[in-house]
Amino acid sequence: MANSYVRLTSIFTACLVVALLVVAADSGTARAQEQVLNLYSSRHYQTDDALYADFTRQTGIVINRLEADGSALLERLKNEGENSPADILITVDVGRLWAAESAGLFGAVDSEILNQRIPAHLRHPDGLWFGFSTRARVIVYNRDLVDPAELTRYEDLANPKWRGQICIRSSGNIYNLSLLAGMIAHMGAEAAEEWARGVVANFARDPQGGDTDQIRSVASGECSIGLANTYYYARLLLSEEERDKQVIARTGVIFPNQDDRGTHVNISGAGMIASAPNRENAVRFLEYLASDTAQRYFADGNNEYPVVESLLDSPALEQMGAFKADEINVSVSGVNQAEAQRVFDRAGWK
Amino acid sequence: MKRPSAITLVTFLLAGLFAIPVVTVVAHLFYPATDTWAHLVDTVLASYIQNSLWLIIAVGAGTLVIGAGTAWLVTMCRFPLRAGFEWALILPLAVPSYVIAYAYTDFFQFAGPFQQAIRELMGWGMQEFRLPNIRSLGGAMIVFTLVLFPYVYLIARTAFLQQSVSVLEVSRSLGASPRQAFFRVALPLARPALAAGVALALMETLADFGAVSYFGVPTFTTGIYRAWFSMGDKIAAAQLSTLLLVFVALLLSLEAWSRRKRRYHHTTGQYRRLKRFELRGWRAGAATLACGLPVFLGFVLPALILANLAIGAGDGQITARYLGLVRNTLTLGLLTAALAVPVALLVAYAMRRRGGLAITAAGRIAGLGYAIPGSIIAVGVLIPFAAFDNMLDGLARQWFGISTGLLLTGSILALVFAYLVRFLSVALQTTEAGLQKITPSMDAAAATLGAGPGRTLLRVHAPLLKGSLLTAYLLVLVDVMKELPATLIMRPFNFDTLAVQAHNLASDERLAEAALPALTIVLVGLVPVILLSRIVARSRPGEDAAAPAGGGTERVTIVTG
Numbered sequence: 001m002a003n004s005y006v007r008l009t010s011i012f013t014a015c016l017v018v019a020l021l022v023v024a025a026d027s028g029t030a031r032a033q034e035q036v037l038n039l040y041s042s043r044h045y046q047t048d049d050a051l052y053a054d055f056t057r058q059t060g061i062v063i064n065r066l067e068a069d070g071s072a073l074l075e076r077l078k079n080e081g082e083n084s085p086a087d088i089l090i091t092v093d094v095g096r097l098w099a100a101e102s103a104g105l106f107g108a109v110d111s112e113i114l115n116q117r118i119p120a121h122l123r124h125p126d127g128l129w130f131g132f133s134t135r136a137r138v139i140v141y142n143r144d145l146v147d148p149a150e151l152t153r154y155e156d157l158a159n160p161k162w163r164g165q166i167c168i169r170s171s172g173n174i175y176n177l178s179l180l181a182g183m184i185a186h187m188g189a190e191a192a193e194e195w196a197r198g199v200v201a202n203f204a205r206d207p208q209g210g211d212t213d214q215i216r217s218v219a220s221g222e223c224s225i226g227l228a229n230t231y232y233y234a235r236l237l238l239s240e241e242e243r244d245k246q247v248i249a250r251t252g253v254i255f256p257n258q259d260d261r262g263t264h265v266n267i268s269g270a271g272m273i274a275s276a277p278n279r280e281n282a283v284r285f286l287e288y289l290a291s292d293t294a295q296r297y298f299a300d301g302n303n304e305y306p307v308v309e310s311l312l313d314s315p316a317l318e319q320m321g322a323f324k325a326d327e328i329n330v331s332v333s334g335v336n337q338a339e340a341q342r343v344f345d346r347a348g349w350k
Numbered sequence: 351m352k353r354p355s356a357i358t359l360v361t362f363l364l365a366g367l368f369a370i371p372v373v374t375v376v377a378h379l380f381y382p383a384t385d386t387w388a389h390l391v392d393t394v395l396a397s398y399i400q401n402s403l404w405l406i407i408a409v410g411a412g413t414l415v416i417g418a419g420t421a422w423l424v425t426m427c428r429f430p431l432r433a434g435f436e437w438a439l440i441l442p443l444a445v446p447s448y449v450i451a452y453a454y455t456d457f458f459q460f461a462g463p464f465q466q467a468i469r470e471l472m473g474w475g476m477q478e479f480r481l482p483n484i485r486s487l488g489g490a491m492i493v494f495t496l497v498l499f500p501y502v503y504l505i506a507r508t509a510f511l512q513q514s515v516s517v518l519e520v521s522r523s524l525g526a527s528p529r530q531a532f533f534r535v536a537l538p539l540a541r542p543a544l545a546a547g548v549a550l551a552l553m554e555t556l557a558d559f560g561a562v563s564y565f566g567v568p569t570f571t572t573g574i575y576r577a578w579f580s581m582g583d584k585i586a587a588a589q590l591s592t593l594l595l596v597f598v599a600l601l602l603s604l605e606a607w608s609r610r611k612r613r614y615h616h617t618t619g620q621y622r623r624l625k626r627f628e629l630r631g632w633r634a635g636a637a638t639l640a641c642g643l644p645v646f647l648g649f650v651l652p653a654l655i656l657a658n659l660a661i662g663a664g665d666g667q668i669t670a671r672y673l674g675l676v677r678n679t680l681t682l683g684l685l686t687a688a689l690a691v692p693v694a695l696l697v698a699y700a701m702r703r704r705g706g707l708a709i710t711a712a713g714r715i716a717g718l719g720y721a722i723p724g725s726i727i728a729v730g731v732l733i734p735f736a737a738f739d740n741m742l743d744g745l746a747r748q749w750f751g752i753s754t755g756l757l758l759t760g761s762i763l764a765l766v767f768a769y770l771v772r773f774l775s776v777a778l779q780t781t782e783a784g785l786q787k788i789t790p791s792m793d794a795a796a797a798t799l800g801a802g803p804g805r806t807l808l809r810v811h812a813p814l815l816k817g818s819l820l821t822a823y824l825l826v827l828v829d830v831m832k833e834l835p836a837t838l839i840m841r842p843f844n845f846d847t848l849a850v851q852a853h854n855l856a857s858d859e860r861l862a863e864a865a866l867p868a869l870t871i872v873l874v875g876l877v878p879v880i881l882l883s884r885i886v887a888r889s890r891p892g893e894d895a896a897a898p899a900g901g902g903t904e905r906v907t908i909v910t911g
Contacts, residue, residue: 038843044858064843066760067854071579072839075729076759079736083743083756085843099582170566172576208485208566209455212859220461222480232859338581345393350568 035061037281040077041090042070043268047301054297055288061281070096070174077105077273087276088285093174094267095181097129098334107274109283117290118307121327122267129271132289133304136230136263136323137179139254140215145224154183154256154264157225158198166199167214167223170207171344175229179264180343181336185328186261189343196347207350212236219247229266234303234316255323262326266333268304355803358709361700364693365712371730371771372718376595378588386577386586398573398590401487402597405494405569406552412495413551417502418544420641422532425510428626429634435641437883442648443500443825444875446832448560449852449868450493450648453655455564456861458484485565493565494555496648501554502547504825504882505783508817509543510536512787528627542786546779549602553721553775556594559835560853570594571723578726591726598721602714653872659865668866675867676874679831679847682762686769687777687826691819693770694777699807702785713778720775724768724835731768731840735759765840772836773829777822784818785811824878831875848874 041048044067052063066073070091077084077100089105091097100106106128114123114130122131139151145165150156157166169176184192204223214226215233233253236244255263270289272282288294295306299314306312312322423429424436458464460480469479482488513536521535522528537544559571570590578587629637701713719727739756746754758764788811796806812819834849841850848867855864 044854046855046858046860046863066841066843067846067850068838069579072725072728076732076839079732080756080759081736081740083740083753085756085760170563172563172572172580174580177580205483206486206566209564210857210859213455213459216461217459222460338583341576341580342389342393345389348393350397350566 035059035278035281036064037061037278037285038064038085038087038276039066039090039285040073040086040088040273041065041067042073042092042096043067043090044092045302047297050301051294051297054293055285058288058293059281059284061284063285071099074099074103074105078103082275084273084275085277086273087278087282088270088272090268090270092266092268093178093333094131094269094331095174095178095334095337097124097267097269097271098331099337100271101128102334105273106271107276107279109272109286111283111287113287114290119309121329122269122307124271129269130286130290131267131269131307132294133268133298133302133306134265134325135268135304136255136265136325137175137227138230138233138263139256140218140226140228140233140251141254142218142221142224143250143252145221148252148254151225151254152256152258153260154179155195156256157202157227158195160198160201162202162225164202164204165224166202167204167217167226168199168207169209169211169214169227171341171349175211175266176227176344177337177340178266178333179227180340181333182264182326182328184336184339184343185332189339192340193343193347196343196349200347200349215251216247219250230305230317230320231303234320237316237319238303253320255321257326258324261328262324265305265325268298355703357696357700357703357803361697361709362712364697365716368716368719368771368774370734371727371768372595372715372722374730374733375588375591375722375726378584379592381585381588384583384585386581386583387589390573390577390586390590394568394573397568398570401567402556402569402594404487405491405555405567406601408491409494409498409555410548410552412491413499413502414544414548416495416499416644417504417547417551418506418537418540420499420644421503421506421510422536423637423641425507426528426532426536426626427629427637429629429637431638431642432626435638435645437880438645438649439503439641440500440879440883441645441876442497443504443828444872444879445497445649445652446560446834446849446868446871447494447497447554447558448564448834448856449656449871450497450652451490451561451564452856452861452864452868453652453659454484454489454493456659457651457655485567487567490562490565490567493561494551494558496644498551498554499644499648501550501825502544504821505543505547505550505780506540508821509540509783509787512817513539543783546783550720550776550779552601553598556598556721557723559723559725570597574723574726578729587726591722594721595718598718599714649872653869656865656869656872659862660869663862663865672866672870675846675848675851676870678845679849679871679874682766682769682837682847683827683830685762686766686773686830687823689766690770690774690777690826691781691823694774694781694822695807695815695819697774698778698781698785699811701782703803717775717778719771720773722772724772724833724837725839727772728768728836728839731764731771731836732759735764735767760840760842762842762845765837765842768836768840769830769833772833773826776825776829780818780822780825781815784815784821788814821882824882827878828875831871 039052052065056062070093073089074096077086077089080086089100091100101124106124109127109130111127114127118130118132122134123129139157141148141151150161171177180192180196183195187195204217211228211232212235215228215236217223218226236247239245257263270286272279272286276282290308292308292311295308295311296314298304299306299311299317303314303316305317312318420435420439424432424439456462458481460483465479465481469475472479517539518531518535521531526534556569557571559575562569563572563575570593574587574590574594577583577590697713697716701709722730735758736756739754739759742757743754746752792810793806796810801809831847832849834853837847837850838853841847848871852864852867852871855861855867
């Protein structure tokens with residue numbers, strides 16, 4: 001009896017010791033002498049690995065990465081305070097850039113390179129954050145079921161004529177929140193809610209899945225209209241898989257509101273943390289993101305629109321064509337985000 | 351009054367420690383209120399409550415029926431493939447609910463291969479054939495039931511195995527049919543264990559974010575996320591979390607209340623090798639099907655779908671980085687499990703020994719984290735830990751002029767602590783269910799023979815608890831390896847796990863590439879799961895004596911002969 005207890009204890013102890021050794025070995029490899037950059041990023045694109053590797057190759061600066069959801073990173077940064085190891089925060093939407101800015105997390109960067117290369121409406125006036133790529137939220141339609149001439153504005157999605165035909169993801173999704181936040185800025189909360197109600201009435205099914213799922217559903221005929229970010233569509237456009245080629249053959253893309261305010265775009269951007277321990281490296285990293293090489297990674301790797309406009313020639317982006325973007329001050333997405341969630345809730349958009 | 355023993359004191363201390371994150375979250379209630387609550391009540395709260403309730407009812411019933419039913423079949427009956435099902439029924443435990451949600455959506459959705467194949471086979475058009483949508487409340491019920499029933503199965507099976515055969519034989523000799531023996535004797539005796547298993551399954555269901563958000567089913571958890579992260583309203587999130595906790599507390603006390611003063615103890619230690627009821631004909635077929643279907647749907651099919659996707663994604667996926675992911679995942683799991691078991695044993699033991707209201711409450715509070723979504727726990731850990739780190743840094747600067755930086759925040763230690771808060775309940779419930787089987791008369795005998803509480807624990811209880819403790823260890827191990835949201839927020843730099851990688855790829859909508867890490871979570875989880883089933887099979891008192899090392903071979907001979 002006592003024997004088995006001893007055996008049990010030794011199994012536990014052995015596991016504990018092994019685990020502790022692994023942890024110790026891990027922290028022992030911390031590189032003290034190397035130049036580092038500590039990056040908190042909510043970009044979740046696999047193609048970014050090449051981007052970071054290239055930065056390290058060019059500068060010798062090693063990047064330590066922590067990737068998580070934008071709001072989670074914000075929460076961690078706020079609590080870590082002055083002692084946070086973070087140098088840079090990257091987000092995939094302007095709402096979170098605004099939230100970080102208003103929480104006082106960003107420090108100002110004054111760089112000639114950045115000011116020169118990035119258009120003024122895509123960066124903070126005081127250099128608190130910079131946009132490095134944009135993505136448009138476009139309408140995807142089934143070629144057999146929809147005449148694109150009848151669907152030229154976001155407002156048209158609320159037209160009762162599309163009853164039971166729209167597929168879209170949930171209202172908690174940041175891309176939908178940003179879109180509605182922009183609409184609130186343009187038309188006011190009441191009209192935006194009216195619009196949301198109209199779209200909800202046209203749902204083919206409860207909101208679910210991601211953008212690619214909506215595109216596939218549109219292609220399959222489960223619904224005829226969907227909303228998606230451009231890079232998800234571009235990824236299918238470039239895919240070699242038969243299944244994806246069929247999806248592209250059956251669907252088309254509409255850039256909404258070309259005759260008035262322009263298509264809603266969101267920014268993936270970054271700023272330097274006010275308490276950054278490696279300030280010089282942080283600025284070098286931001287400048288690198290605006291360089292031709294990095295901008296090409298965004299455009300060719302992940303099919304995002306580079307902010308340096310001379311580089312808009314990647315194959316998928318060219319195929320989708322040029323468009324007019326909504327140039328409303330991007331910060332409104334942040335200001336109106338909570339309101340947007342409430343409007344969605346009231347409209348019954350799950 | 352008796353002086354509280356060291357065990358009691360340590361238990362209060364531990365309970366206090368593990369309560370910190372939960373208290374931190376709930377404490378936000380006392381901040382000035384916002385109007386978000388009124389907004390939630392007006393709009394979405396009703397659907398949160400409704401969906402969560404339906405999930406609880408369906409998953410509770412589903413896991414109970416499948417878990418207890420299959421456990422009884424493989425323990426007490428003989429039918430084709432029984433020995434295989436004995437361990438295979440645990441396999442779905444290795445599949446995280448978000449992973450099975452991804453896999454089933456890809457396979458069963460309107461545009462997926464299953465429906466496409468049927469359409470092609472029957473020559474139907476796109477709009478002519480559609481199955482009910484898997485991404486729905488119904489789909490969530492099915493998915494949760496499929497991967498969570500093993501909790502009930504495991505604990506129920508341990509309970510059935512440890513029930514003295516003589517109790518059952520007495521019931522048979524008094525004229526009970528096998529059915530009656532099950533419903534009137536075995537089931538009531540196993541009741542505390544079944545309740546513990548269902549409670550685990552339900553708490554896991556309530557805390558889940560990955561599957562329900564992917565399915566677009568709004569529950570309390572998705573509501574808490576939205577309040578906190580979309581609306582930036584911590585107070586509303588705290589209010590929802592508190593409501594969720596009240597929900598869980600009600601659930602737990604409902605079972606305790608319905609049991610009231612009844613105690614379920616065996617009064618005899620007479621064990622003999624089990625004689626299983628022989629099932630024949632359609633009964634045998636039905637039993638095989640009843641055990642086979644949950645294994646197929648909960649494990650085999652999702653694993654096949656993932657394997658197919660992973661193979662489609664091409665070679666070159668197994669890199670040094672991938673192996674690092676496996677190592678990190680295992681490290682966290684082993685470390686947490688090794689800490690969770692002793693803590694759970696201590697707390698469960700103190701609760702059993704003293705049995706007072708205060709200590710029971712302390713134990714329950716220590717286990718509450720299981721019902722709270724991982725990211726909320728993470729924020730609950732982050733706030734006090736970062737505050738502590740910054741305070742320490744401030745003092746060190748003031749006194750010694752040096753900066754300590756952030757000692758705990760962003761360390762593995764903080765992450766493991768978050769896991770412990772989240773999963774202690776798993777270890778606790780399992781240990782408690784094991785302790786139920788130790789009769790007070792054994793304690794009394796030990797005391798009569800002059801053993802103190804510590805000695806009784808070490809020499810009498812621990813050996814008897816071996817099976818339960820190992821079960822607890824392996825359950826926590828598997829749970830930690832599947833955990834996602836807390837890991838995402840709390841992990842150190844460059845420290846990714848399989849779950850994190852699968853999530854990153856899936857949120858980048860690269861399901862095919864996410865398949866390999868997802869499948870690996872399942873495969874890595876299989877090792878402890880298989881160990882688990884072997885241990886439980888051998889933990890039956892009397893089984894050891896009757897069939898020492900050669901037991902396995904003996905059975906093989908029967909099968910092949």
